[in-house]
Amino acid sequence: MSTFEPVLTSNITKENSHTLDFYQSIGGYSAIKKVLSMSPLEVIDVVKASNLRGRGGAGFPTGLKWSFVPKDSEKPIYLINNADESEPGTFKDRLLMNKAPHQMLEGMIIASYAIGCHTSFIYIRGEFYREYMLLEKVVAEAYENNLLGDNILGSDYSLDVVIHRGAGAYICGEETGLIESLEGKRGWPRIKPPFPAIEGYLQCPTVVNNVETLSCLPHIITRGADWFQSIGPEKGPGPRLFCVSGRVKNPGVFEEPMGIDLKDLIFEKAGGITNDNKLKAVFPGGSSSAILTAAEAIDVKMDFEELAKKKTMLGSAGVIVMDETVDMVHACLNIARFYAHESCGQCTPCREGTTWLVKMLTRMVKGRGTLKDINMLFEITDNIGGLIDFSKGSYGKTICPFGEAVAWPIRSFVEKFKDEFIKYLPQEKVAA
Numbered sequence: 001m002s003t004f005e006p007v008l009t010s011n012i013t014k015e016n017s018h019t020l021d022f023y024q025s026i027g028g029y030s031a032i033k034k035v036l037s038m039s040p041l042e043v044i045d046v047v048k049a050s051n052l053r054g055r056g057g058a059g060f061p062t063g064l065k066w067s068f069v070p071k072d073s074e075k076p077i078y079l080i081n082n083a084d085e086s087e088p089g090t091f092k093d094r095l096l097m098n099k100a101p102h103q104m105l106e107g108m109i110i111a112s113y114a115i116g117c118h119t120s121f122i123y124i125r126g127e128f129y130r131e132y133m134l135l136e137k138v139v140a141e142a143y144e145n146n147l148l149g150d151n152i153l154g155s156d157y158s159l160d161v162v163i164h165r166g167a168g169a170y171i172c173g174e175e176t177g178l179i180e181s182l183e184g185k186r187g188w189p190r191i192k193p194p195f196p197a198i199e200g201y202l203q204c205p206t207v208v209n210n211v212e213t214l215s216c217l218p219h220i221i222t223r224g225a226d227w228f229q230s231i232g233p234e235k236g237p238g239p240r241l242f243c244v245s246g247r248v249k250n251p252g253v254f255e256e257p258m259g260i261d262l263k264d265l266i267f268e269k270a271g272g273i274t275n276d277n278k279l280k281a282v283f284p285g286g287s288s289s290a291i292l293t294a295a296e297a298i299d300v301k302m303d304f305e306e307l308a309k310k311k312t313m314l315g316s317a318g319v320i321v322m323d324e325t326v327d328m329v330h331a332c333l334n335i336a337r338f339y340a341h342e343s344c345g346q347c348t349p350c351r352e353g354t355t356w357l358v359k360m361l362t363r364m365v366k367g368r369g370t371l372k373d374i375n376m377l378f379e380i381t382d383n384i385g386g387l388i389d390f391s392k393g394s395y396g397k398t399i400c401p402f403g404e405a406v407a408w409p410i411r412s413f414v415e416k417f418k419d420e421f422i423k424y425l426p427q428e429k430v431a432a
């Protein structure tokens, strides 16, 4: 058993853990004091040295992303806290917002200071009404105590925080869709480059960071980059909130070091498979990650590099467990329906392809599929999200990574459980 001590969630079971009084009683906001005595470049260097990688899905190095923001920008610079959390199987940011909102806010102040931002946004998922109401109070409390607003804690630095509610679209979690939505437009992702760090909100330099990423920052500042770097794998260290759901006895959010064995998460932390059934397959990083078979899942670490070697990804660390009772064709259809519903419709392969996938899979579960359909499923996923060949980097056929987020999981279902798809075909069509 590991000796890891939770960092981000260490106090969430305590009474009133969401209040300013509580947060300050455990040393909260001391990182801000330290940061205000450093230069912005020094703060960026500490975060770079920690090797913190984004917790929102893409795993991009946080300090490096900040360093792309022009130092001599004549335009205002913005920070957006991505609190949209809409990836299926992911429910960690909501926990952080409910139970440790000041930790997240302190992280926002640190990030804003580092990039030279004076107006920062929290873009919160529309359905999170309770969290929105709580954050309104938390932000007001911070203003009253000179932790936000003009001349924070008597320094030269000023910052405003604005909370903006989304309207329930998955695509508004994608950073450029989010920025469009924040500008009051339809949440249509933008073609990159330019990346938001150069041209983001209102065409100004903008950094988008996830709630959990930002929540790590006070700890990195207080305890140092070496401490953070010492937790888990060198290329992607730190504590991580793993959301385990599906066919497990004890679903929930588990804070563990990066690099934990997936089998320990499922069988120790989440109590094993419901009814002691057999494990069948796992999404390791939300529904946008390619699934792992049981054999693959029991032999992999929850680490960016290890999962990439297995042609899947850590993504949002939303672990969805499927057992022997799960019908893989139905599960695949379920996922396809979600993506067809959530496609923003800008790119033809994504808009049309996701609808075709649903039509074909529906036909299949009704027993009207053909062998050709199985090849067609591969062809359509290739056209939406490219062939899965990480070594050649042969992906990227759509404006945003939603294309891959559809193609990779769907393709993995058909590739890894082809026999189940074939069983759905009328026997005369299999023989034909």
Ligand SMILES: Cc1cc2nc3c(=O)[nH]c(=O)nc-3n(C[C@H](O)[C@H](O)[C@H](O)COP(=O)(O)O)c2cc1C
Pocket: 053, 054, 055, 056, 057, 058, 059, 060, 062, 082, 083, 084, 085, 086, 087, 170, 171, 172, 173, 174, 175, 176, 208, 209, 210, 211, 213, 214, 400, 401, 402, 405
């Ligand atoms: C379709 C799609 C949905 C996304 N949804 C979210 C989300 O709900 N929350 C989030 O933090 N990142 C989401 N992302 C990732 C963001 O685009 C972005 O990479 C992230 O917010 C950056 O923060 P980080 O560097 O701290 O991880 C999504 C990406 C895609 C392609």
Ligand code: SF4
Pocket: 171, 188, 189, 342, 343, 344, 345, 346, 347, 348, 350, 351, 398, 399, 400, 401, 402, 403
């Ligand atoms: S890939 Fe899909 S979701 Fe992304 S921009 Fe294109 S149509 Fe919209």
